[in-house]
Amino acid sequence: MSQEDPSNVRELISEARIQERVSELARQIEADYEGTDEVVLVGILKGSFIFLADLARRLSIPRRIEFMAVSSYRDGDRAGAVRLLMDLRTDIRQRHVIIVEDIVDSGRTLEYLLNNLKARGPASVESCVLVRKPDGEHTPTVRYLGFEIPDAWVVGYGLDFAEQHRPLPYIGVLEQPPGDAASDEPSR
Ligand code: 5GP
Numbered sequence: 391m392s393q394e395d396p397s398n399v400r401e402l403i404s405e406a407r408i409q410e411r412v413s414e415l416a417r418q419i420e421a422d423y424e425g426t427d428e429v430v431l432v433g434i435l436k437g438s439f440i441f442l443a444d445l446a447r448r449l450s451i452p453r454r455i456e457f458m459a460v461s462s463y464r465d466g467d468r469a470g471a472v473r474l475l476m477d478l479r480t481d482i483r484q485r486h487v488i489i490v491e492d493i494v495d496s497g498r499t500l501e502y503l504l505n506n507l508k509a510r511g512p513a514s515v516e517s518c519v520l521v522r523k524p525d526g527e528h529t530p531t532v533r534y535l536g537f538e539i540p541d542a543w544v545v546g547y548g549l550d551f552a553e554q555h556r557p558l559p560y561i562g563v564l565e566q567p568p569g570d571a572a573s574d575e576p577s578r
Contacts, residue, residue, distance in 0.1 A: 399545055399555060399562035403521075403537055408547055408561065412441070415518060415534050416448035423486060428452040430487045430512075432478065434503065435459040437492030440548035440556070441520045441536075445490060456480055462499040472502040483511045488534075491519045492549055497528030504530050520547070521561065537561075 423429050429449075433442035435457050446455055459476035487507055494500050500517055507515045518534035523541050539561075545551050546558030555564075 396555065396558075398565045399558065400565060401560050401562045402539065402542075402544060403561040405559040408536070408559075409444070411536050412444045413448055415536065416445055418534060419445075419488065419518070420449060420451050423451050426451065426486050428454055428485065430454050430456055430480070430482055430485050431490050431518075432487055432503075432507070433457045433490045434492070434499075435476065436556070437548045437550065438490050438520070441492060442490045445518065454480075458503070460499060460503065462502075472499050474506070481510075482507065484513050487512045487515045489515065489517045491517060492521070493544070494519050494522040494526060494530070494532060497526035497530050500532070501528045501530040 419429070429451060431442060431446055431453050433439060433455065436459070442455065446453060456478050457476065458474070458478055460472050461475055462470065462472045489500070489503050489507065491500055491503070500519065504515060504517065516533035517531065519532045520536040521539045521544065522532060522535055522537075523539055525541070540563075542563045543551060544561050545555035545564050546561045548556055549561065550556045551564050555562075
């Protein structure tokens with residue numbers, strides 16, 4: 391099986407469609423933040439790294455790139471509590487922040503991140519999410535959304551299953567869902 395075209399991944403969103411949508415999101419963000427000194431893009435590791443790289447390169451407004459890491463998945467069949475694994479290295483007081491996240495499933499992780507960052511006194515905090523699954527138990531506000539997707543395990547364009555498939559240029563559905571993936575050690 392080649393890394394580029396694994397047989398157990400069915401393409402859901404093509405590379406061209408992703409690239410087009412990332413450009414659209416960048417145009418929206420530019421319009422909304424025009425005249426702002428700087429926007430702090432906070433990429434949530436690891437899944438957002440490719441999305442963040444593409445988005446940041448398409449933005450023509452001043453932007454700064456930061457990262458956070460959290461663990462959120464799961465503990466047996468239960469979604470576990472969100473834990474902060476790596477914090478920002480910068481003070482976001484009085485600054486405009488956009489959380490750049492790969493995927494919203496239950497919504498718990500993004501809700502945690504929004505609350506956590508809002509408590510630090512920024513000028514604003516919004517979120518930019520690549521894909522969102524339906525019927526999340528939590529409903530954090532997603533200001534910029536790439537795609538709504540069905541409730542299936544997706545990989546590619548930064549998203550993994552057990553650290554596999556992140557480099558795929560498209561987003562695909564893993565044909566064998568990760569029922570065995572339940573673990574205390576998340577791979578984000
Ligand atoms: P939440 O349920 O808190 O919205 O999402 C928790 C985390 O689970 C996401 O940030 C992501 O790391 C992971 N996750 C949920 N669904 C998927 C999926 O379909 N594919 C991948 N690769 N990760 C997912």
